[in-house]
Amino acid sequence: MRTLPYRHALREAFDEELERDPNVFIMGEEVAEYNGAYKVTEGLWKKWGDKRLIDAPISEAGFIGLGIGASMMGLRPVMELMFFSFAYVAMDQMMNNAATCRYMSGGLLNCPIVVRGPANGGTNVGATHSHCPENIFGNMPGLKVVSPATAYDAKGLMKTAIRDNDPVYFMENTLLYGIEGEVPENADLPDGELIIPLGVADVKREGTDVSLIAHGRCVLTALEAAEQLEAEHNIKAEVVDIRSVRPLDEETILNSVKKTNRAVYIEENKPFCGVGAQVASTIQEKAFDYLDAPVMRVTSIDSPAFYSPPVEKMQLPHSAMIIEKVLAM
Amino acid sequence: MRTLPYRHALREAFDEELERDPNVFIMGEEVAEYNGAYKVTEGLWKKWGDKRLIDAPISEAGFIGLGIGASMMGLRPVMELMFFSFAYVAMDQMMNNAATCRYMSGGLLNCPIVVRGPANGGTNVGATHSHCPENIFGNMPGLKVVSPATAYDAKGLMKTAIRDNDPVYFMENTLLYGIEGEVPENADLPDGELIIPLGVADVKREGTDVSLIAHGRCVLTALEAAEQLEAEHNIKAEVVDIRSVRPLDEETILNSVKKTNRAVYIEENKPFCGVGAQVASTIQEKAFDYLDAPVMRVTSIDSPAFYSPPVEKMQLPHSAMIIEKVLAM
């Protein structure tokens, strides 16, 4: 099958949705003439022009708020945060206006906006540029949070996110942008396009001994760990990629744990109140009698992101951390 | 013993710290001439004047950022957010500048700032004014988060927070401000003042059958439920008030659960990735073999805050919710 880098898969999603719906537009810093700081939108400005691809000043609260207002009027903004960390200067717009106006109006309006960008460490950009706020936005009812690990999921989930009538915060990863993955041509697809619903986890590797549950790039780390566990310890790990943090596919998670009786959640965020805490608490609540051991968690080492390249590597989740937890269970 | 309303206990803490350290000042909207929107700082401007109590424009990012910068220079700002929900317009300052500058400088500076204000629902102020971001700020290493339930704890923890050399976010509750509690006169205290360390939980009620763990106003709800459980169901519940969310007193929590073998976490925040998720995940990890039942959680019903007074009551944690969970265990 055809393979594409993650960033090209996203670009195809944008291109197809720009084509499908004239209300879809892309806005963000350097997304148009510059082709995107990480080249995710490369070529789209040339093809779609100034109306559909709009370079914004460095005013995240301003332009994301603008997008939210425009979405209430029926437009479908796809907003790029050059780094998702910059959401913190737009927090009020993203947590209040996008998430609560539908509620506070008794359902008289909705905000079909997508806010997207990379939320990850690993490129040594330091503490302020390496936030992973899946848990923070996932905490807010009214919001949806997606974090794809592969090119295939990135394309299919982005198309769904753009068509979704609720605000979707789509967290990507600069270390995944260049990774190739299989992405079928539309012609080879039954419905002629790639659509993946939010709220459906994907078992990326079958296993019987332990469930490694993760989202984003940590899914790849989990797969790597699973290979080593099988090769070196004859432990068959199942890898569950939740793909979307909210809505969350608890069923697939619980079914996996009921089969393996052991679970580890792996995420890049800091541990306190992370997505892994939510999933661990859910598993112990809903699969208590199936657990042969407590649900364990792997996260970044609990400090702001370290600049030094070799040290940031140690700080971030890596397969050795996972293997250590699994062997200790 | 002498009793004081929660708000007066806080005021005494400010007054004593303003007296003790000339670098302490209080800044926020309406804190000085108006005496505070919730009268927490009443009388302090009159006593301490314009230099120590400063009314700020509606520029939370600006004045909290200013406070962070001033704290790097050795001042000890105590910043009021009229509602803690307004932190979202100051999020970058509070999550990045306050939490990461010490780290990114390799320890060359520190930010002894306190940001305080009410973080609660229950007064029908609507979705944008009712956030409970203990989990959000607790997620960030470098920050400390405190949430006292009683006048006694409020005074003792506030004095400690002001003296702490790291940023402390102090979450109060408008529904607690008027509640009286015992607060000893300094003269009656061995050290001549009331100081409560952060990171020390308080067992507010002894019990043997189930641990009700909570912070903030939910501690009072838990105590109410405990009374009913004993009176109506002869269940002896222990109530553990964590008091400080980060640092967290895991030891006291785990000791209680090892004794009762059952735990429920009660908090007002929305459930997804709340403090209860972190505590539940910790308990099942570190006291797995002691648990006779999964750790359960009680939170607000998972939607933005509902305005309608009788409905918001139903949305917020109340003793019936707790009792139902306990009886189902």
Place this chain on the structure above:
Amino acid sequence: MATTETADPTNFAAAPVNSALDAGQKTKLLSEMMRIRRFEQAALKYYNAGKMGGFLHLYIGQEAVAVGAVSLMGENDHVITAYRDHGHALAVGMGMNECMAELYGKVTGCSQGKGGSMHFFAPDKNYWGGHGIVAGQTPLGAGLAFALKYKGLKGCAMCFLGDGAINQGAYHEALNLAGLWDLPVIYVIENNGYSMGTSQKRSSAFKNCLAERADGYDIVWDLINGHDLYEVRAKLEQAVERAHNESRPTVVEIATYRYYGHSVADANAKKYRTPDEIENYKNNFDPINLWRKRLVEEGVVTEENADEIDKAAKAEADASVEFAEQSEFPTEEDITKHVYWEVDNGTDAGNTGKHFFH
């Protein structure tokens, strides 16, 4: 630079937009202002009687601003404001019943009891709220204007904010976007002199006025006396024209005054403002009295007519209280409605995965 361009800038009655008004329209403007005041007087009474929760920010004293501005609205003109939103809501045509019921937290309220006083919405009337976070609505206002321009519609967005709100960063970011992208948005600063207990001088650094900051973004601005309905309409009309014909933003600062505290809970309303100051405005600048006087002088209405209009407004307000009293509260089942569109509409997306976690 200020921009007043009517032949005789002081004779606002002669401005085309005003001279074009017939007696019926002028009377309707009086009626609308009276309705707003009577509605809020009723709301105040029953708020104090414990029938409502949260905050109640009264617009009493500022009525000519919302009524004058909304009276200029055409099919593609939109409005958004802050939490002091009852006046704008009634002006765009929302019913007293749904508004009063919302204050009561009843399911018959305009937001089905979910929003309360600060959060009235009526998208079908081009009214986008009702927002509680100071200046949080200002980027939304730019977004409404952006959408109009994107769709090729000749319209504008009027975004109201207070004198204290201008010190929120979001407002400045929105101004820059409006100026940079030629957005047909009008920022209407309702300057009632105070942000809660803080006077303009204690909250804002400025040279001559607050609207002047627009110069830094090369945006045209103007000053308006908010007690004179003719002036409000005449000057705002220029901004509307600018938006419609040039797709350019405007900032207007309208001098006005609130008779009551910041909210009804404001314990200090008479401490940070002298009684004289309040009385002087009530006696000499009350927008309703002035308009009423004017219409009587013009022979448009008699004192008797005016009294009847006022009586009718009061009766309507009383009826809305009755309606609210009789209405039901929402139920626990309503709590998780209106969180997600996809869930509410029972779509596949709304049925896939877990959306709620309590």
Place this chain on the structure above:
Amino acid sequence: MATTETADPTNFAAAPVNSALDAGQKTKLLSEMMRIRRFEQAALKYYNAGKMGGFLHLYIGQEAVAVGAVSLMGENDHVITAYRDHGHALAVGMGMNECMAELYGKVTGCSQGKGGSMHFFAPDKNYWGGHGIVAGQTPLGAGLAFALKYKGLKGCAMCFLGDGAINQGAYHEALNLAGLWDLPVIYVIENNGYSMGTSQKRSSAFKNCLAERADGYDIVWDLINGHDLYEVRAKLEQAVERAHNESRPTVVEIATYRYYGHSVADANAKKYRTPDEIENYKNNFDPINLWRKRLVEEGVVTEENADEIDKAAKAEADASVEFAEQSEFPTEEDITKHVYWEVDNGTDAGNTGKHFFH
């Protein structure tokens, strides 16, 4: 209103602050600019060799701004800037070794490898970073000034930001606070014409210039040519005096230029700017060449002296690379250091309760 008050405003060399400079001081200024450039050229070389991570935002072309500004600093004057911070760091007296080692991520770095290029700090030299979030440092700068005033010290805070940073709300909130509270802060907009690939015209709405927005806050502002060290010092000195003597803020906009891309990773540096534009600045406005020429004309240095100073700067930079190469990386144990002061200092508070959760 612009404010240039030297006798002959064009003759900045004659300004007291410049005429007071002796040969040694003038030569030192040349040496500092050359040191910054040589340091960054070395950094660029080894960044491209893969010795560093993250971003590398070069200051090359802008040296006269940081050197001129810092040369005016007294005991109680402080500096804070954004991520393009190497020039300011060396200008305040940080050593090339600790700075280069920081770029290498070594434990001998100024931030022990935790901050990297964007986060150089030296509080002992009144230098408060080095900040990665655009305009996030602007309220901090107001805070430094606030602290000086609170302590009764006669000083100022110079807060540097870029032409793109002026569109962040935090900057405007800080300006209002500075104007309202008479804070001795100087906002120095280093206008190099671009925010990443976006020209000033595409990112900002303005009438004549960016500093002009200060008018809206009744703050004095000025425009400066950043290639002329004499002009930078002469005009900035007025702002420093204003801060010291009147405790009033100033906004200055300094025209300057960066020779390289936004960061070394900037793939389009030569796309959004014409090669002519870049060449023209290098050939006609290079601040180091102009200052060198000037000093030779003044007979302060000979070409030979200047070459030696440059050679010494290059040697120092090469030595710093050697130092960085030889230094050790931090260890895994270092990761949880410098998170909490109380933990690092082993206090009771640092030992009570759990602080880390991995």
